[in-house]
Amino acid sequence: AQSVAQPEDQVNVAEGNPLTVKCTYSVSGNPYLFWYVQYPNRGLQFLLKYITGDNLVKGSYGFEAEFNKSQTSFHLKKPSALVSDSALYFCAVRDTASGGSYIPTFGRGTSLIVHP
Amino acid sequence: DAGVTQSPTHLIKTRGQQVTLRCSPKSGHDTVSWYQQALGQGPQFIFQYYEEEERQRGNFPDRFSGHQFPNYSSELNVNALLLGDSALYLCASSPVGASGVLNEQFFGPGTRLTVL
Numbered sequence: 663a664q665s666v667a668q669p670e671d672q673v674n675v676a677e678g679n680p681l682t683v684k685c686t687y688s689v690s691g692n693p694y695l696f697w698y699v700q701y702p703n704r705g706l707q708f709l710l711k712y713i714t715g716d717n718l719v720k721g722s723y724g725f726e727a728e729f730n731k732s733q734t735s736f737h738l739k740k741p742s743a744l745v746s747d748s749a750l751y752f753c754a755v756r757d758t759a760s761g762g763s764y765i766p767t768f769g770r771g772t773s774l775i776v777h778p
Numbered sequence: 779d780a781g782v783t784q785s786p787t788h789l790i791k792t793r794g795q796q797v798t799l800r801c802s803p804k805s806g807h808d809t810v811s812w813y814q815q816a817l818g819q820g821p822q823f824i825f826q827y828y829e830e831e832e833r834q835r836g837n838f839p840d841r842f843s844g845h846q847f848p849n850y851s852s853e854l855n856v857n858a859l860l861l862g863d864s865a866l867y868l869c870a871s872s873p874v875g876a877s878g879v880l881n882e883q884f885f886g887p888g889t890r891l892t893v894l
Contacts, residue, residue, distance in 0.1 A: 696882065705782065705868055705885030706821070752820050765834055768820030 664689045664757040668769035675743045676777050683738040683751050683772045691759025695736040696766070697727055700750040709751075712736060723747070743776045750774075780805075782886035784869050790892045791859050799854040799889045803871030809833075810852040811883065812844060813868040821868055827852055856891075864893045 665688045675681045687693055694713055698706040710721025717729045727738045738751060753769045783802045791797050803810050809828045813821035823836035827846035846852045850871075856863055867890075870883035 698885075703887065705887045706870075706883075708882040708884065711882055754820075765823045765826075765836055768822070770818070770820050 664693075664755055664767050666753050666755045666767050666769045668751075668753055668772045670772050671770075672773045672775065674775050674777065677745050678742050681740050681743040681747070681774065681776070683753075683774060685736045685738065685753030685769060686734050687736060687753075687755040688734060689755060689757035689759065691757050693736075694756040694758060694766075695727075695729065696754040696756075697721065697725070697736075697738050698752045698754065698768075700752065700771070702749075706752060709738070743774075745776045745778055748774055748776045782869055782871050782884050784867075784886040784889050786889060787887070788890045788892075790894065792894050793859055793861060795859050795893075796855065796857045797859060797891060799856075799867050799869075799891070800851065801854070801869030801871075801886060802851045803869075804884045807871035807873055807884065808850050809872040810846060810850065811870045811872070812852070812854045813870065814838070814863075815866040815868055815888070817865070824854070859893045861893050864891060866890050 667686045669684055696711045697709040699709055700706045709725050710719050712719050712729045720726045725740050727736055729736050750771045750773050752771050754766045756766045782804050785800045811826040812824040815821045824838050825835040826833050830846045841857045843855045866888040868888045869886045872883050
């Protein structure tokens with residue numbers, strides 16, 4: 663079975679400071695990992711994904727994420743936060759050992775609030 | 779490019795009624811997935827359609843059914859509505875290919891369903 667956890671319901675950061683939104687996962691095989699962002703009254707927007715290769719993945723809007731297999735984590739980071747980054751962030755995982763299943767599991771989401 | 783579009787944006791129904799939600803995928807996308815997002819939760823996978831057939835299904839009862847048309851647009855039908863069906867229903871499309879979830883998904887703005 664696959665699962666994903668976002669341990670923080672809310673993250674507060676001052677504009678200009680670095681931000682981290684945490685995600686840990688559990689899979690039987692190797693993970694495919696995704697980060698999405700959701701603005702109020704909008705659908706989810708894709709930020710970045712890890713399939714294989716370099717552990718540091720760069721995505722949209724200056725976001726990046728680091729895949730850490732030993733810690734089963736895929737934390738989202740940005741060097742300098744903007745007020746406009748305030749939104750709901752979702753981590754998702756799909757287990758490659760899922761027998762051809764295309765079903766992703768999403769975390770509960772982390773609300774990022776960037777203060778001016 | 780209009781992106782993924784969904785209709786209607788809001789819907790209010792009473793228990794026991796039936797509802798149909800509609801989705802048009804992003805141009806060039808052939809795979810459509812449906813998700814249910816309850817308040818304060820991450821999206822939960824309902825099912826995915828590819829080549830007009832249901833390819834994968836999440837843990838949802840048979841009251842939830844769908845269809846994909848030759849132009850790749852899709853419908854989600856829910857029968858015998860329950861109060862617990864109140865949620866934001868998201869449609870997501872994926873680029874051409876067999877691995878709909880390997881590729882990033884493009885989400886529509888969702889349909890907010892309220893069951894009274």
